[in-house]
Amino acid sequence: MTLPPGRAARPGRAGILGRGYVLPTVGMVAIVAVSAFQNLAMATIMPVISRDLDGEALYSLAFAAPLAAGVPGMVVAGTWADRSGARVVTIVSALLFALGTAIVALAGSMPVFLGGRLVEGFGAGALTVVLYVIVSRIYPEYLHGRIFAGFAGAWVVPGLVGPAAAGVVTDTWGWHWVFVGALVIAVGSFVLLLPSLRRLPVPDVADRPAWPGPRIAWSAVAAVAVLGLNTAPDLAGALGPLVLAVGLVVAVVGLRPLLPVGTFRVAPGLPAVVVMRAVAGAAYMGSEVYLPYLLQAHHGFSPSAAGVTLTLAAISWAAASWAHGRIPERVLTARRTFSIGLTLVALGLLAAFVVAVTGVLPVVMIAGWFVAGAGMGIVYPRTSMLTLRLSDRADQGSASSALAIGDAAGAVMGLAITGVAFTAFGGRAATVSFAVVFGAMTLVALAGLALVRRVGPVPAPRG
Structure with missing residues (x-):
């Protein structure tokens, strides 16, 4: 008999820290924690970096660059893992991530900084996919909800100390x-995971898929398009919106072959799951980087104080994910999960919009973002679980790649839209620019909420 992921394991069933699982669990959670620290640190200190490197016009590009580079990284890693297993892919991805972090740490100009972010992003994108493959190869399905909750929990410590530590x-x-500190932690995390890689199976030669040359080429097109999208805020007059519009069209053309058939019409099943992930990521990630910016620019917060907003959201994200992993699926169905999650994200964005428009106490926005974090905390693990469940074992690398690409594409497009809007309405100096950012992303979250009914029924967990 198969237990739903939300139920406790029966006697004789090990947990994610049980015998045989503790080392891969600790290693993977540590890697996610490093990524969490990087994200939270960047959102906290990027206003300082942009001033130091004279790169304020490229503010959104600093966040979009690793996401864009991650798209080809995800495609390559997904196919490579299906062909050769996850062992070598994990090692190469980790080395690229560490190299990119080192370049960022040593950067003395904005172009070098962005170059490091690109290398780092390629490695991080590949790691995202390969971690999903490791989960599917090592853990039984009844533990998938728990390990994905563990990934969310990996944001707690970085969320508690990361923004404040980065600010200090x-x-x-x-x-x-x-970034020097992040590099040291990253190397230690990869060392923890190494012993577990020997356990990973290698596919039979007959079962290995061919290298998808066209998919890799399209992923490069999509990456260039989304990078171009995020140069739009630096262009004067009507040229910025024009580049944004053209870039969005090219990005969609490039992404179409990389995503499940039916994604752009939100077909039930895996396509709709990918859309839920992309929409949630666009709304949340497209706004998150501007919260510390608003607090520092118009409310007198220091970088460390502004980071409290992200800390609280990381805590609520992890707590909601933990709860999600323990609630039976018959109670928290897929549609119900996405409806609740996107509603919470929309409420958090609305709170940020109100603060930007009225100038009321920033605590309203901080509390709202805590709520939004909880919404993301139930949307993300459910999309991860459903992706593995809705794909054949031999295709789980490619399916995980599609989910990660949808996630990254949503975030990058969200950042591009908010970047153009932010610049067009006055940038740092005007509170209206922040209001437009938060208002636009509120509409994105509401659009996702309207699409929840397209998810359709999902199969019960496999044994």
């Missing part, structure tokens, strides 16, 4: 040292 280090020694 930046205030005391400079932002370069934030």
